[in-house]
Amino acid sequence: MRAIAYSSTGPSSVLQLVQRDIPEPSPGEVRVRVAVSGVNPTDWKARIGIGAAPGAATPFPEVVPNQDGAGVVDAVGDGATGFAVGDRVWILLAAHERPTGTAQEFTVVPASRVVRLPDAAGFDVGASLGVPAMTAHRALTVHDGGPARLGPGTLDGRTVLVAGGAGAVGHAAIQLARWAGARVITTISSPEKAALATAAGAHHVVNYRTEDAARAIRAIAPDGVDQVVEVSPARNAALNAKVIANHGSISVYATDGGAEMTLDVRHHFALNARYQFLLLYTVGDAALAAAAEDLTRALEDGALPVGEDAGLPLTRFPLERAAEAHDAVEAGTIGKVLIDVTEA
16 A cells, blocks of 8 residues: 655655555454545644654654544454444544554554544545544533533533634634534634635634724623633733633633743633643543544534635645645645545
8 A cells, every 4th residue: 555654753855655565453443445634733743753853763663644534444353343344434643642644545543533424524524623623622612611512502602712713723613613502703814814714604703913803802792702712822812811701711722822821810810711721632532532422413414514615725635745735734724734545
């Protein structure tokens, strides 16, 4: 089979197209013929070895990148119940603490990291879930007094602010919050991104470069916002302090704009506000399983479409150009970058 692999950390040039034997699933695992592989910032960051010197050793002698993907079950290991050959599935965290991800024609993963893909959802949708949608789900289910699960009506009466609504996580957060009944506000930096956030389902968009964001958000939500899905805590700490409601929660999933922030502690005391930091790789199996179940329901309801008309433009590369796909994500390409692997 064809696979993309690297044996040392570094720029995208370390990614090489190689031929490897088709792997066999061990007990508790399934093998998936990958149709589409999704690329996330975590994939290129792992490849360059964040915190390590260029050329440093990889965690395994050879690594196949990319956490997310979608395809068809091709083989089932002993004890991997719930799956059969021919099942359409999407994959999450394929390369987490494992040497092989989805940038290959066949990948073997634990059954717990494979989720059935409803018939109405295409492989592009499946490959766009994983890290972004699971992160968005977690961000929307850690509110003080809020729901631990998402579904229609679970966020009725709540106002959600999504920072950076044109990004992949922001896009999924808008879709999930809208599906769950919230009023959704998002901040963006251009008319083009405003159009994408609106297409995703945001009720209100605020351009933080051209208007007073705090005033605009307070005009929409005079009592403040209940939940913030935050991509840039350092940059937005002052804004969040001005717009968060009493007992509001700010869910931080990234550190765009800096890894340190300054807070007025007394102000947040008075509001009973909560900062909730989250990292998908360490949230635990229970949270991942809950998110997968809720995302499946959202998919069945048609609530998570992708493509420019749905607010998430797709940029595609063939497998042999995986390095360009990684570069596109690192360069901040708007939307979702996908790699076409096979015609599963």
